[in-house]
Amino acid sequence: MTAKRTKARSGSVRAHWVILAAFLAALALALGVQGYTQHLAGIGDDSVATSGSADGVPPAVLNGGPVIDARSATVRTARPPERTLALTFDDGPDPVWTPKILDVLKAHHVHATFFMVGTAALDHPDLVRRVVAEGHEIGLHTLSHVDLGTVPEWRRNLEVEGVQRALSGITGQTATLLRPPYSSENAAVTSGEWTSIKATAGEGYLTVLSTVDSRDWSRPGADAIEKNLVPQGTQGQVLLMHDGGGDRSETVAALDATLTRSEGQGYRVTTVGDALGITSMRPAPPSERLVGTAFVWGMQVSGAVVEAIGWLLAASGVVTLARGVLVVAVASRHHRLARRARRRRDVPLRAEVTERVTVIVPAYNEAAGIEAAVTSIAASTHPVEVIVVDDGSTDGTADIVEALALPGVVVIRKENGGKPSALNAGLRAASCEIVVMVDGDTVFEPGTVHALIQPLADPRVGAVSGNTKVANRGGILGAWQHIEYVVGFNLDRRLFDLAECMPTVPGAIGAFRRDALLRVGGVSNDTLAEDTDLTMALCRAGWRVVYQDDARAWTEAPATLGALWKQRYRWCYGTLQAMWKHRGAVVQGGQAGKLGRRGLGYLLVLQVLLPLFAPIVDVFAVYGLFFLDPWRIALLWLAFMGAQLAMAAYAFRLDKERLGPLWALPLQQVVYRQLMYLVVIQSVFTALAGLHLRWHRMERYGSLSVPRPRQPTH
Structure with missing residues (x-):
């Protein structure tokens, strides 16, 4: 690619922010006009004269x-x-x-x-x-x-x-x-x-x-x-x-x-x-008539815009409320079913999965956390074979692993080819029929692997998603991401599990049948969200993908806004790529149809369309504070926050987390939410412009440590 072409593409990416800013400015103008003309004044008692002095009146x-x-x-x-x-x-x-x-x-x-x-x-x-x-x-x-x-x-x-x-x-x-x-x-x-x-x-x-x-x-x-x-x-x-x-x-x-x-x-x-x-x-005069006509049209357009926004706000409010009620109800049912399954009461008894498991750890410049990751996996209570695939690291990652000299841990060195190629290399070297994939910035609890693979006792299950936890949750940014993982990701995964339309087994923790992976051609490099692409491919091949909430993995989250932006930008863009790649599932039957009509539909509405509409909601909220009843707007916001807090508290309870970090939830709605919406907007514009986004590697901080075993719950 020439420098000129690169500059043109960069300009194209930046141009959409100008378009967004212009759109929001035009929207603010339309709302301001309507607010001024419809709410700032009004027809009242037209016969009451203003009291005051008549000094100076001839x-x-x-x-x-x-x-x-x-x-x-x-x-x-x-x-x-x-x-x-x-x-x-x-x-x-x-x-x-x-x-x-x-x-x-x-x-x-x-x-x-x-x-x-x-x-x-x-x-x-x-x-x-x-x-x-x-x-x-x-x-x-x-x-x-x-x-x-x-x-x-x-x-x-x-x-x-x-x-x-x-x-x-x-x-x-x-x-x-x-x-x-x-x-x-x-x-x-x-x-x-x-x-x-x-x-x-x-x-x-x-x-x-x-x-x-x-x-x-x-x-x-x-x-x-x-x-x-x-x-x-x-x-x-x-x-x-x-x-x-x-x-x-x-x-x-x-x-x-x-x-x-x-x-x-x-x-x-x-x-x-x-x-x-x-x-x-x-x-x-013609000039005044032209200006007057433009003024009338402008007022009519602004009125139509405000009316349309009102309807869209009502629709988004209904969708958001329905989503909240749905995920809480489904999460409750999922929790009850999972608890019954663990107690082996009113579900058919299946043999416990005890066979040896291959754990593949793709690693590229993971020196900061690879020791904690590999050590934690090797300490699993379940028998494991650990394959660390060094994907052309330049920071001595492979040397660190080899120096540990842990039994059952194998290092494969290869030229840099990307995460999918590293996972496929590990898959070819795997000797077990069950494969667990884990990122190099993630640590396991001793019982994680055993808990993760138990759903594979069901021959219909091809993959299992674990429960990803934020390890470095200190500070406001860490607290925001911790809340997002517990409330957003995990509640949704419970919904996807019962609806049999799981779109993503996260790269941080996932278990797979080796033959299922081979049937879909291994891990594809067609998208930047290889985990989502792989999960959707398995669903379309007829496999069930489930969620195991007691299989916990601790991952290192971005510690700066810049790093967070890069990570979520890649995730969102890659998810859009995967959704487009697997759009044919919408018209398919069986497990593929469930993914297409349920999973892709949910992602499209909740994770693409609503975030695109979010800036309009925020502008309208400011409009309400200026031109509508500010107390009513404040009460509505407090009611919304109350519902969010209740849902978050329930999600934290399901994940057995302390409620303390929820103090950051209100501020998350004001700051963090807007950042995530801008990520979606950036990703959609990038996709529509046909631009290719390169892989953004997250900075490692070395904050991981091997977790202590948790006491079993009953």
Whole structure:
């Protein structure tokens, strides 16, 4: 491979992190937009004016007409002429009440001004178009219904520009009339509101207040609303009603009665613009229409994204809960069956497996731990032949083993060819019909080999997975991995055992029938997860693979985040390779079909798809803390952690482990979980890009020691 090609591939690998970062940024933006527009504000009691000082408000405003023009140095106000009623509606459009109000207006041949909330308009664009098509006037009521007199300038601009863009995107027109939410009459204008009125006037807007409040927002009854709308004298008025913000059935009834009465009394009911003789809506320039259309589409897309995420979150929550309930229930049953089998009570009695076993230890530069590993295996209570295959080590691994001069221990030296080639070399040299494979960084308890091979008394069983334990579990990273091994790996193995779909016998500890290995061609080097590939091949050949929880092996786990990343990256990528290689099992029958439809399906959903979705879950959780009820989000997280702790405590109890390390579980969910998800994402992108990942050898620390025998349990 040329240097140029290598650099290109490296760039391709790094590119997916840029894609992921861009995707998460876009997702955060979509969530932020939806959170701001849907949750940060909201339509409430639109008739309550903000309390505050009126210092600085010109007398012409406090004592003038309801339409305020502050676009020039001289502030002017206006009101409708004699016997003219400007009918206005706030807080819409509403899918239920706006159409009913439009029907009443149409029956009376009356037009009105609708001050619309931008988010409501975006949710119901067809209603906005109907309002315009039927000759009514539209005014602006901010994007998310906030008090413009109390928000900072950036948000005030966002609120006004946002609703204007929504209007231009939906109708192709712009509006110049603006009614601030929570405003009322001129005399109630405060200094903060006056500041916002002047600021919006600088953008060309006329502020429209009201002179007659129907108080329909308080739902006093249709008769009371009608009474509130009766004008005093013949002076022109601006009537305030609502077509959104709640149940407006009383408003609809009162409107019909009010229009009938007004017609009989000779009042002209019309829009604000028509009452004042101005044109408040104009076609938007092409550039503004384009921006408005993009804004509408963006809001709609962000809404669809949030809705889709909501459904996916619900689905992932159901899957996660179902998985937790399933693995705990199955683990409980597996434990009971295993205990009965050990007691030889209500299962058929089989002869104890006592024949000699070949233990193969592939070793490449394992000087740090090979002495402890080989010594522990040689000390087994079961008769063993130990074959250490030195795969071209450069650190004297073979010399260390030979210097031990342990009986029954043989060293084979070969050129470096990879772990599969070392295992196959040991397999060819094995003299026993039962073969145990163990990594060079793993130590056995004295009774491990004997316990591990007992399931092979069943002629249907071709391989047995042991129980891998983390030896160097000190520190936060060691505790996290210890929890993962006990709670994640071992609970899953119990499930796979009963479902007869075990996908992996770990390289750290596994027993096999020699003839079963030979029938599948030995250990393949097609994938980086040779143990998973081999296990799946055995399942597809019709062999059962089981889990023996009392066969314990102690392995050295990565002690740094970098080493952990390399190890899990290789594991995950290799597992994806094995899943793809054995995808044909999905349509097969028998033992192969169980692996394909149960095992591969479980791996695909729980170990690939859910981790890919995990970053979205985390972004959504932050969204919930900012825009939803943070206490509710915190309670949900605590409930989730409680369930995780309960499941972990049960798994620790099954493995006879102390509960002390579980203090690290909450932090594991915050830090370690994200690291594992990123590993999956990296592996999937690498696989999809068709890149070849080289073997990542883990650094050895020499922390292993020969374990003391455990007291037998009953």
